[in-house]
Amino acid sequence: MKLINWWPPMLGTGISLKKVSKDMTTFEVIMKLRWYNRNLVGIHYGGSLYSMCDPWYMFILMANLGKGYVVMDKAAAIRYKKPGRGTLKCVFHISKSEIKEIRSEIDMIGKKDYTFTCEVMDEEGEVVTEVDKVVYVRKKDFDFEALEKEKEAGNTKIPG
Template sequence: MKLINWWPPMLGTGISLKNVSKDFRTFEVVMKLRWYNRNLVGIHYGGSLYSMCDPWYMFILMANLGSEYKVMDKGASIRYVKPGKGTLRCTFYISEDKIREIKEEIDQIGKNDYTFLCEVTNEEGEVVTEVEKIVYVRKKDFDFEKFETMNRGK
């Protein structure tokens, strides 16, 4: 999994995956402030801060739900709390209970969106950026026509 550090969007922004738990429910990511990822006022570039948070919840769900499910990033919003300086960190985690809850719900209703909040922190542990991620999950064999027919009468 750490080969992702060589993927151009990660390499080009200085984002580094530092740790992945054995159960693939926790990912730890860091980004050092470098000349190539700072903006005009000398702090972390906003696009890099978003990139730091982009794929991880999707990866966690893909790894834990299995191949019967389709998982895709659907949306995000970002809020800059304070200037991002120095080395920034973010830990992405979904509990076993939450993954089980998602799986049970999708098995019942077929598809849904899930929202997760990630907080990017500085070396002092202060939150510098909050990113709300929306992840779409559905069964691969989801019957869209049946779903539409069932919901027309509502």
């Protein structure tokens, strides 16, 4: 997984994957302030801050749900809280119990969007940026026609 540090979007922004848990539920990423990732006023460029948060929740779900599921990043919202200076860090985590709930729900309803929020922190532990990531999850072989028939018959218990 650490080979991702050589992927051009990561390498070109100075983003570095530092830690991955053995169960692939937690990723820790850092980004140092460099001449090539700072903006006109000398702080971290906003696009680099977003890139720092982009693929990790999708990776966690892909690794833990397996090949029977389609997992795609769908949307994001970014909120800048304070100027980003120095080395920034972000930890991405989805618990095993939450992954189990997602699998169970998708097995029942076929597809759904999930929103995860991450916080990019500076060296003092203060939040620089918050990012909401929307991740689409779908079961590959789900029978949506059968679900519709069950709904019409009033036989389903769809989670809210």
